[in-house]
Amino acid sequence: MAASFAATFAALASLSGTAAAQPTQDAQAVVAPAPHVHLTTPWTDEALKAPVPFPEYPRPQLVRAEWLNLNGQWEYWGGKGAPDARLAPTSAPRFPEKTERVRVPYPVESTLSGVERLGEVNLWYRRSFEVPATWKGQRVRINFGAVDRLATVYVNGTRVGQHEGGYTSFGFDITPMLKPGRNELVVAAFDPSTNDGTLGKQSLKPGGIFYTPSSGIWQTVWLEPVGQAHVAKLDMTPVVGEQRLALTVRAGEAKGLQVEAVALKDGQVVGRVRGAADKALSLPVPQPRLWSPDDPFLYDLKITLRRDGKVVDQVDSYFGMRSIEVGMIDGVPRPLLNGKFVFQFGPLDQGFWPDGLYTAPTDAALRFDLEETKKLGFNMVRKHIKVEPARWFYHADKLGLLVWQDMPQAWDAETDLAVRAKTEVEWREIVDQLRSETSIVTWVIFNESWGDFEHRRMAAQFRAMDPTRLINAHSGINFAPHDEGGGDLIDLHDYPGPAAPTYQPWRIAVLGEYGGNSLKVPGHMYRPESKCCYHLFDSAAAINDAYVAQVDKLRGFRADKGLSAAIYTETTDVEEELNGFFTYDRRVKKLDFDRVSTANKALIDGR
Template sequence: MRKQWSLSGTWTFTTDPKDQGERNYWYEQKKGLPEGREVPVPHIWQRDGGELVNYYGTAWYARTFQVHEFDRSKRLFLHFDAVDYLTRVWVNGSYVGEREGGFTPFEFDITDCLNEGTEQTVTVRVYDPQDNADIPIGKQGSWYTRVSGIWQDVYLEERPAIYVEQIKVTPDIDRSAVSVRYRLSAAAAARQVVHFSVKHHLGDGAAVAAGQAEAGAAEGAFELEIPNAVLWDTENPHLYELELTLDSGNGRTDAKTEIFGMRKVEHKDGMILLNGKPLYIRGALDQAFYPDTIYTAPSDAYIQREIELAKQMGFNLLRKHIKIELPRYLYWADRMGMLIWAEAPNYVKWTKRSMLRFRHDLFGMVDRDYNRPSIIIWSIYNEEWGLEWDLANDPEKQRHVAEMYDELKACDPTRLICDNSGWTHVKTDINDHHRYFVCPDQLEAWERDLDEFVVGRPDRNFVDGYPSNGEPIVVSEFGVWGLPSMQKLKEHYGAQEPWWFINQGEESHQEDYKKPVTAAVNFSRFGLDRVFGSFEELAAASQKRMFRAVKSIIEEMRKRPVVAGYVVTEFTDIEWETNGWLDYLRNPKEGFERLKDFNGATAVMADNVNRNLWSGESQAWDVVISNNDMKSFEGSVEWRIEGTDLSGAVPVKLDGRLHLVLEQAIRFTAPAVAEPGFYKLRLELLEGGRRLAINEEELTVSPAAAGNAGGTAVTLYQMPQSLADAMALRGFKVKAGLDQNAVILTDCLDQDVLNHVYEGGQVVFLAEQGEQLEHRGQFTFRHLPEGESWPRASSFNFVDPAWFGGIPLQPEMGWEADALIPNYVVPFSDYKIAGGRRVIPLFGNPQLGESSEIVSGYFQGWIGQVGGSMIRKSHGQGSILLVTWRLMDHYGSHPIATQVLNKLVQQQAELLERAVSTADSIGE
């Protein structure tokens, strides 16, 4: 009934750096804006590149439009879906209004500004301030590229004098009915009637329910029964349409339609319930940035493909992170059955004005998206952003958060509310945590964190005086980086480096590892080219590490049924941040086809696995089944170790339980093998020959002979006798004293050892205790965080397998190095540590890296924060092979630790032999 005309498309655009446009009446110029050029709207001026990437301040838009089809007995509204940030609008030179805010829609009645002809002119001034700390911004301009301009759609709409302004539909699945509240633009005239009808969205058009009521006041409400209502859920996202029309007695004057779904969200006994059934969240953080259009999805087809990919990866929810999502995206989430966790963009500075602006956006989001069945959670704050990170100590802010929860709950009691996502809670429906660990490096620390904090102490995640009340526990942020293909990125951007290779974030995001340009310098500078050959090979290895890590992290949560779900960081890469399961171009990363193995509704997992075995070792491992959909089935778990004759099967009967443990279901003796190698444990959950789930675990098996040293002479200097005895058992000739004919193995680099090396000795310096060692020569160490750490989640440990011929090692250091990955490195790059009251900047030593042979190392992100974990450095006539891998306590019991330490000693022994041979040849 309402006519609409799109104004998206070509506009004229110009910047106004001196803010002179209003003073010079640019809104009155019929010839167009000075120095204007054509741009497509929606338009974000930063996407135009060049100086506009970092342009702040004022810009202008203008265009003409026709009104020859407009019924001048009605009203004409100019509608903007969103403009960032402060907007002033003129039509035909007449000022029509101003709007502050960058994320929610607004409109103006422009009827009285129209001229008598058919062609009209609209002019828009947009101001986006550089000093934006007390306006809601989210991550645009703070972490990633800034967003400014008319960044969503614009249209004209014809309406009668009295029209339907808003409809809110509240489903009640228990009564198979809906409660409807509506608002008119003004009180209705006498005898005006409201007609309402419900039909299936995209159905045959037949009404499934209908009725009418007299319209008196400007606001009204009614209830409507929907017989045999079809419920909305992720598997069957059924939608209805409610149409509300006004009838003046002489015919219908206005109509408005809203799409809704019949569904119910609640929490009970530590679980989230959808339509009364437990819902296990398998989510991904989605910041909804795009490689070309920045903040606007390129098309509906693009959105649909994203949601399809998310479902293929096993996700049932996307957490739209501190951004009010596009209406079109939410429509497709409704239609395709993707759950949404929505949250308003944060401000930075705690002021009364910033809080008012934030409230406007938060409640504007809820008001706009109230009818969306896909949205099941609202977040108020994220990690105290805007609360200045002192919620636990500030009673005023605690009261503010509790009041915001109460007010939002009163506004929308149909959804769950998270007060302060990931950090300290005050009043919330979800006890969620943000916990960043990386595996294999921190597996034990992650298990402890889950058992002793996340699951074991729910009250610890609340402000003192605000206890936990059994809310569902969700780990709503965690993740690991996986570098993307540089080649694909450059091809996409026309063989050029994109603007965001120079990090567009603020000062706290200017560390070297957050800058893609760093990789080009450090790849060859610190020996990565020797290990990986090319950056593309490194990127593939980085993605393998990412896959391996998130698999383990997710499986540990799924092994603990009290955890009600998780949200991984993140769905896609965004500019420099590369922890997406898809890269920034939406290409699947390495292992994409296997993500559903551990991220699907049903997962079968091995537990208590010893991944590195000596031949002949007996093993008994558990099998855990995670059954998120709580389906009943009867079948079997079949397992086999590929490349061997080992296999087995155990019967399974699952009577709708969420979780089942089959204790010691996998039993075997590690096979005799001729040489060390990689193997895979393969698990399948079957029902009547139909595969319900599949999984794999990486293993190594080594023959006992692989741990023998072959008579190499070694002196253990000030080392435990137990290690000397263990090495003697492995065939080393253990000597006493600083013998020039034996390799020195020590964790004490005192002056006697240094003098020995200077005279031609060869040392393996076991520096796994790093800066705790009293005698460590001139080497400095960086202690890597052993607990929860966002920066360490971006890390990558590498080793040159060619140095260890015959030992099963992967260049990206996988489960074969599980317990051996170091907690200390020798820093080549500058880095920072947290002090008591301030961050402490510390220097690295790049010259040491450049002058040493780097056998194994560490970096973060884009090859920043580089350090060495095995380096060979010459000293006088000899050399020191410094090693921070954790080898000592695992020697003998861990096959890889044993073989690696043996090899290190043998490598240094070869240098001794060469020195002797050289001396003999000179003597001759």
């Protein structure tokens, strides 16, 4: 969604009924949110009843057979009396005799967490676990999908490690701290939700186009057994023109380790390579079946790690074979998927939920938004300044949706060099974590003027980190500092629009945001008094006609102005926003999906 932080609130004040806000957030000055309706989704009850929420294995591109899910009920210590988690001690503090309960992995501000409080800064979690007897003789790692923002982990009172950044996964070897029988796990999270860290659309003053924060543990926590030598990460890049997968198997204690990688197509071996761990390998994929939105075919991958001929680790994975590049078609720069121009069209996807905020209530819910995006006839989705769990990308890979992945911004990075440096570190971690995802075709670095800096340098930095994808350095060039010439895309925002920018030599013209057509659906609104955003229609017939008319204009821009992609705002309503295809609770379709799909497919197909 669009505009600078302060200007956005000012511009939307008349729409949303909220006062204009300053572009600062003070962790000690939380504004009590206006009363809202506690909406439930079709998955709320299932999430509340589940003894272990999200029972699915959380890391589809590096799967181990044995693991222990630690989601569920934990003890919680927060509020004013909780110790400072930013200066977490070397030993875990003693918890009070009476504590609250929190349902992990839902943010503490959410209904599903059981806490549902805004303004928690120091969050302390505790639970016990027992290591399965079958893991005897192996190392034990604890893994976190994500914890916002600074996490410190303790096992049996001893500090194990710390991780900063609310959007990336991390883990630690906890073997030396374990004991027979019951073990105690404590996690401290410091999350002020302030502008000196990456936070996306989270705000301590939620309203208009900014939303309730999501603090602490918000993705799955799990244990797994590994050997001293084990697969830590897989870096995979399809090289379609050479019919191979570029593969590096990252391994702990890699010296002397040998890798065998086997690619399978429908259960049949099609390629095999052997070589050293931590070295670049080339896995043959002859006559590859190419991945695309029309045919999202994925190969299975089996990795075996050996030392002196003995198997020390085995993991399962998958990959897709596809290419993405800029090419010239009839003198117009176009995005080429597998060597062919594919018009990319999809919704702006915020990834917020009325019951779980940053965390979908279930894996089926996480998949639902993407399934409905496909049903609407789209072939792409822009994930807006949030990084989803690994299973979201797995669903996008399986369903066949191209993904534009935004970088979550830190507002203060615009002027504070220390915040800027920290932000760049986190972005490198995000790119490194997601580089093997088939569906991601574009990195979006800056959204409008939100915490932006040095566009050309950052475009070059992302190119160096990942030369295999398109770079969108500045989504919304009509916002300061306007277009500085970096990256592969020249990206305009226009509400309600649409409009089209002028393409440049080897820079693709895209409409990064438009639409925002709003419709009230009584009984399914987070704030019934809301009028946000950008044009409020008075009937379903009117909003449907407007949508189709906008897509018809895009068809003309594709043919006459060289437009190559467009993003419509948005997948669902979000809190005060009313411009989704679905209501915020995902219970009501606000537009005629058949009519929308027909219009969308005509645009994509060039008809």
